[in-house]
Amino acid sequence: MDLIELLNFYVIPGIVLGSIYALGAVGITLIFAILRYAHLAHGDLATFGAFVALACVTGVGIPPLAALPIAILVTAAVAVGIDKVFYEHLRERPKIVTVMASLGIALMLRSVVQVVWGVDTETYSRGIVRPEDYFGLRIRDRELYTVVALIVLVGALQLFLTRSKWGKAMRAMSDNPNLALLSGIDNKKVVMLTWVIAGGLCAASGFFLGYNTEIKSMMGWHMLLPMFAAAILGGVGRVEGAVLGGLIVGIAEELSVLVIPSEYKAAMAFAILLFMLLVRPTGLLKGKVL
C-alpha cells in the first residue's frame, strides 16, 4: 500500500472522525475542569443535537449546514435547562452523585430521541457524494466542512477564553475555584456559560457525525468513550489538548483496522484511555487529575 492510499483510506477519515470527537471532547474537558465531574450524558446530548438538525432539515427543508446553528442553539438551551432542573441542586453533594444523575440523563435523552424520532437510521441528504480530487487526495466537501467547523469553533472558543472577561472567569474557576469565588466571580454565570459552550459544541459533534455517516439513536453513546479518551489524553481542562486528543483517537481508530480485526475498532479508545491513566494521567498537555 502506498502513501496516498494510506492517506485516502485511513488518515483522512481518521482526521474527520477525530474532529468530530474533538468537538465533543472540548465540552467534556471544560465540564470536567470547571464543574469537576465526568458528564456521562455528553454522547446522548450529541445525539439529541443531531436529531434537532434532522428535524430542521426534514421539517423546514433547509440544507443541513443551515440547520447546524439552530441545532447548536437548541442543544445549548437544553443543556442549560438540564443543569438547572437536574444538576443544580446536587452541587453541594459529592460530585459523584452528579455523575450518577448524568447517567440517568443519558438514558432519558436517548429515550426522548427514540420516542420522538424512532429507532431507524436516518440521513440528512440522500445520494452518494463523490469526493473531489486534491493532488491525489480524495476529500468530500462535507469532510472539509467538518474540519473547518472544528477550527472555527475552537478558535472562537480560545479567543473567548483568553480575551473576554467571562472567558477569563471560566479559566479562573478551572484553575482555582476558591480563589475565583473570593475574587467575586459569579459562579452561576460561569456554570451557565460552560453549559452553553459544552452543549453547543456537543450538538456540532453529533451533527457532523450524522453528516458524515448516519443518524442513529445510539450514535452518541458510542462516541462517549472516544470523547473521554480524547479529553484525558489531551489533559483535562486543556481545550487544545482535547482537540489534539480527539484527532489522535480518531486517527488511531481508523489506523487500528490495519492491525486488529475491525470489530475491535471501538476498543482503541478504551486502550488509549487505560494506557494514559496508567502512564500519564495528566495527559499530553499536562492537565488536571481529579
Add this chain to the structure above:
Amino acid sequence: MEFLGLVNYALFTAIFIAIYALLALGLNIQWGFAGLFNAGIAGFFAVGAYTSAVLSTPADDGRLGGFDLHFVFGWIGAMLAAALVAWPIGKICLRFRSDYLAIASIGVAEIIRLVIKSEEVLTNGARGINGIPRPAGDIGYTESQIAYLVIVLAVLIVAYVLVERQFNAPWGRMMRAIRDNEDAAKAMGKDVEFRRLEAFIFGAALMGLGGALFAHFNRSITPEAIDPMVATFLVWIMLILGGSGNNRGAILGAAVVWIIWSVSEIATDRLPHEYAIQAKYIRLFLIGLMLQLVLRFRPEGLLPEPLRGDLRGSRRTPKSGADHS
C-alpha cells in the same frame, strides 16, 4: 389454568428479583461500602453468564468447551472470571476519583459486548450458548421453577449473610471510613487503593454470580439476552431507591423496582403495536426520571444506611455529608 399461570408468573418474577438482588448486593459492596461508581454492571454479569455456560455445558464443536462440569463449578468459575476482569480495571482506575472508574467501567462493558459478539470460539457468536443445564431442571415446569427459586434464594441468603457480616466487621467500618473521608483513613494507615480494589473485586464477583444464575435459569445465553444499559441502570436505581449502604435496602429496592418494571411491561404490551415500541422508551425515560427524583428528594433511599456508634439515635445526617471532591 388461570391460577397456575399466575403462580408461574409469580415464581418467574421472584427468581428475577432474587437475581437482581444479588446484583444490587454486589453494587452495594462497591458503591454503598466503598463509594465506587461501576457503570459496567452488565459487563460483569455477561462474563459470569458466559463463563458458567462454557464450564457446565456438554462438549460442543466449534467453540471452547463445554467442559460438562457440575453447575456449582460453573458458578464458582463465573465469580472468579468476573473478579479477574475487575482486577486490572480496578488496579488502574482506583488511584483516581471515581469518575475515572465510571468511564472505564462503561468501556469494559462495551469491550465485553464486542468480544461476546465477535469471538465465536468463546461464545458461539450471535447464536449464543444453548443447553445450559439447570439444577433440578428435569422435573415438571412449575416444580422446577420452585426448585430453582429455592436454590437462588439460598444463594442470595448466603450472600446477604456474608456481606452483612463484612459490613458490621472492622472491614466494613474501615471501608466506610475510606468512603467518607479518604484522607483521614489514609492518615490512620489504611491502604486505600488496596481496600478499594478488594471492594471492587468482591462486588464484581457477586455480579458474575448473578449472571451465572441468570444463564442457568434461562438455559441459554445470547448477546441479546439483556440490554446492557437497561440492566446496569435498573441495578443502580434498585440500590439507590432501596438505600445504598444498607443490604436489606438493596434487596428491597430490587423487589420494588423489578415489580414496577415488569408490571409496566404488562401494561404497555397491551397497547396497540405502533404505541408499544414508543411505550418501551417512555418506560426507560420514567426509570431515568425516577433516579433523578430519588437523588433529589430521598437520597438515602427507602431504608437508609444504619448508623452506628456515637451517631446512633442522634439526628440522621445523609451520608453524602462528606464531600470528597
